[in-house]
Amino acid sequence: MEEDLRSLLQDLESLKGCVSDRYRIGSIDEMKQRVVSIVNLTKSGATRRSKVKDMSAEVVDSNPYSRLMALQRMGIVQNYERIRDFSVAIVGIGGVGSVAAEMLTRCGIGRLLLYDYDTVELANMNRLFFRPDQVGMTKTDAAVQTLSDINPDVVLESYSLNITTVKGFEVFMESLKRRFSQKSGQNSGVDLVLSCVDNYEARMVVNQACNELGQTWMESGVSEDAVSGHIQLLVPGETACFACAPPLVVASGVDERTLKREGVCAASLPTTMGVVAGLLVQNALKYLLKFGHVSPYLGYNSLKDFFPTMEMRPNPQCSNNACIERQKEYLQTKPARDAAAKSKLEAESSKNEGPLHMDNEWNISVVDDSEMDSQNSCGVSGALPEGLIHELPTAEKDHGSLATEESKTVEDDLEELQRQLDALNAA
Amino acid sequence: MEGWDPNTKSALTQIPLLSTRAGPRDGAAWTQRLKEEYRALIAYTTMNKSHDNDWFRISAANPEGTRWSGTCWYVHNLRRYEFALQFDIPVTYPATAPEIELPQLDGKTHKMYRGGKICLTVHFKPLWARNCPRFGIAHALCLGLAPWLAAEVPILVDSGVLKHKDDESTSAES
Numbered sequence: 238m239e240e241d242l243r244s245l246l247q248d249l250e251s252l253k254g255c256v257s258d259r260y261r262i263g264s265i266d267e268m269k270q271r272v273v274s275i276v277n278l279t280k281s282g283a284t285r286r287s288k289v290k291d292m293s294a295e296v297v298d299s300n301p302y303s304r305l306m307a308l309q310r311m312g313i314v315q316n317y318e319r320i321r322d323f324s325v326a327i328v329g330i331g332g333v334g335s336v337a338a339e340m341l342t343r344c345g346i347g348r349l350l351l352y353d354y355d356t357v358e359l360a361n362m363n364r365l366f367f368r369p370d371q372v373g374m375t376k377t378d379a380a381v382q383t384l385s386d387i388n389p390d391v392v393l394e395s396y397s398l399n400i401t402t403v404k405g406f407e408v409f410m411e412s413l414k415r416r417f418s419q420k421s422g423q424n425s426g427v428d429l430v431l432s433c434v435d436n437y438e439a440r441m442v443v444n445q446a447c448n449e450l451g452q453t454w455m456e457s458g459v460s461e462d463a464v465s466g467h468i469q470l471l472v473p474g475e476t477a478c479f480a481c482a483p484p485l486v487v488a489s490g491v492d493e494r495t496l497k498r499e500g501v502c503a504a505s506l507p508t509t510m511g512v513v514a515g516l517l518v519q520n521a522l523k524y525l526l527k528f529g530h531v532s533p534y535l536g537y538n539s540l541k542d543f544f545p546t547m548e549m550r551p552n553p554q555c556s557n558n559a560c561i562e563r564q565k566e567y568l569q570t571k572p573a574r575d576a577a578a579k580s581k582l583e584a585e586s587s588k589n590e591g592p593l594h595m596d597n598e599w600n601i602s603v604v605d606d607s608e609m610d611s612q613n614s615c616g617v618s619g620a621l622p623e624g625l626i627h628e629l630p631t632a633e634k635d636h637g638s639l640a641t642e643e644s645k646t647v648e649d650d651l652e653e654l655q656r657q658l659d660a661l662n663a664a
Numbered sequence: 665m666e667g668w669d670p671n672t673k674s675a676l677t678q679i680p681l682l683s684t685r686a687g688p689r690d691g692a693a694w695t696q697r698l699k700e701e702y703r704a705l706i707a708y709t710t711m712n713k714s715h716d717n718d719w720f721r722i723s724a725a726n727p728e729g730t731r732w733s734g735t736c737w738y739v740h741n742l743r744r745y746e747f748a749l750q751f752d753i754p755v756t757y758p759a760t761a762p763e764i765e766l767p768q769l770d771g772k773t774h775k776m777y778r779g780g781k782i783c784l785t786v787h788f789k790p791l792w793a794r795n796c797p798r799f800g801i802a803h804a805l806c807l808g809l810a811p812w813l814a815a816e817v818p819i820l821v822d823s824g825v826l827k828h829k830d831d832e833s834t835s836a837e838s
């Protein structure tokens with residue numbers, strides 16, 4: 238590109254030599270000037286910033302982290318630099334996931350693992366992040382291309398696969414378990430998983446993986462009519478898992494019967510997706526850097542600008558075995574958690590003497606209660622707060638003897654059954 | 665069963681129900697589930713043939729029974745339109761239904777997700793969820809694919825997007 242422009246400059250120069258008209262020479266000079274500015278533009282576009290060894294709070298133009306480190310100076314975050322120690326997995330690099338990835342990249346996250354099986358298409362251009370020149374690339378590779386340009390300090394891993402298949406799931410699990418550094422959780426090599434997929438099936442798969450690994454994750458979703466969305470924190474054993482109860486979604490407030498679903502699968506808006514990505518990453522930052530309140534569930538109804546919240550306890554009858562295991566473990570560690578909470582409170586109260594001590598004694602039991610019951614918290618069958626609905630019904634308990642009786646008569650030989658079906662297929 | 669046509673309803677009630685809650689990662693329990701799947705598919709295919717309503721062929725594409733392929737067809741204006749059919753059994757099966765794909769129609773209709781996955785009606789997932797783990801592959805075909813073909817094939821043919829294979833070969837010759 239730059240060479241082409243240089244030769245164009247030479248052509249203009251020689252053209253100038255053949256022209257005697259002063260007015261014409263002036264306009265050729267003007268053209269030369271424009272070419273030079275294009276050359277400079279392409280040069281500046283090509284420069285990549287080099288890696289930064291330590292995050293500095295120094296306020297200079299060349300420091301990409303100065304405004305983030307200011308959060309520390311203001312007392313919002315205690316230790317912002319810790320962000321470089323965290324690994325976050327983002328499943329689904331679509332309208333929400335790609336924007337979440339960009340936000341975390343700009344925040345200087347340590348490592349991002351990106352999962353998607355799809356390629357970039359022109360039909361995605363109503364959403365943020367991907368560019369028309371990336372059409373045809375896998376979404377994960379295109380994301381790595383853009384993100385590594387924005388911030389070369391972030392370690393990026395691209396996994397172009399379908400996590401719902403048996404094979405894809407194996408790779409997904411292995412990649413989550415692989416340790417990148419000494420630190421991190423017990424079973425997992427990542428600190429947080431963000432689910433940004435657009436369907437129930439894939440969410441159930443992320444739920445399965447995180448329940449098995451005891452991995453904290455956050456769910457996000459945008460409704461198919463593009464006007465509402467939600468984010469949800471899931472801590473295996475501690476909060477409801479995604480299979481504990483039918484998925485919760487924000488009621489759009491539009492009469493379902495008036496919705497014309499014929500002829501289309503789903504609509505999407507860059508605005509709703511951007512808002513949900515922002516809510517999701519904000520919650521993720523609060524969780525990782527330990528500031529503010531981490532929302533257990535936050536809904537967004539864009540038609541009414543209404544944000545319902547709630548909490549959900551795990552279902553002791555959850556159909557997911559790994560969830561039941563994690564619930565048992567959580568109950569077993571309850572005495573240790575209580576003791577830790579108590580000693581923390583005592584340590585704090587010893588600093589502030591006087592009547593405060595009494596209040597804190599009280600707080601200990603409040604902590605207990607909150608595990609049993611807290612405001613807007615909801616069991617499996619409990620009433621939902623205003624504006625939230627279940628997306629699917631619960632499974633009905635089996636129809637009595639019918640199914641079990643029939644299962645007894647099932648042939649024992651699988652190959653014989655295969656032969657019978659083949660025979661029917663051939664007929 | 666609100667929102668379903670009477671034919672789908674009556675076919676559905678005649679497909680044997682399954683009872684083992686097991687997915688492809690569950691070892692011996694999955695083998696048991698597979699047997700139940702076969703039994704339901706055999707019963708459903710037999711029933712379709714006896715009602716002169718045979719409309720699909722399906723068989724396992726790998727020994728584990730986690731991938732299935734076959735064909736399905738739909739008759740519109742006395743002409744038969746046939747499509748290749750495939751799907752994977754998801755790791756979270758039967759909590760989530762298989763996502764049925766018709767790769768030949770990928771990109772030809774809005775009622776399809778990328779990769780040729782058919783877009784199911786709003787009634788499918790709730791019914792599947794309510795009947796987990798009693799519904800299997802045969803039920804997914806009956807409740808998911810059959811109504812989809814009945815709704816979409818006439819539209820695709822009448823709008824000219826879908827050509828009958830005989831017309832395609834004649835137009836190629838002329």
Ligand SMILES: [Zn+2]
Binds near residue numbers: 551552555
């Ligand atoms: Zn659960």
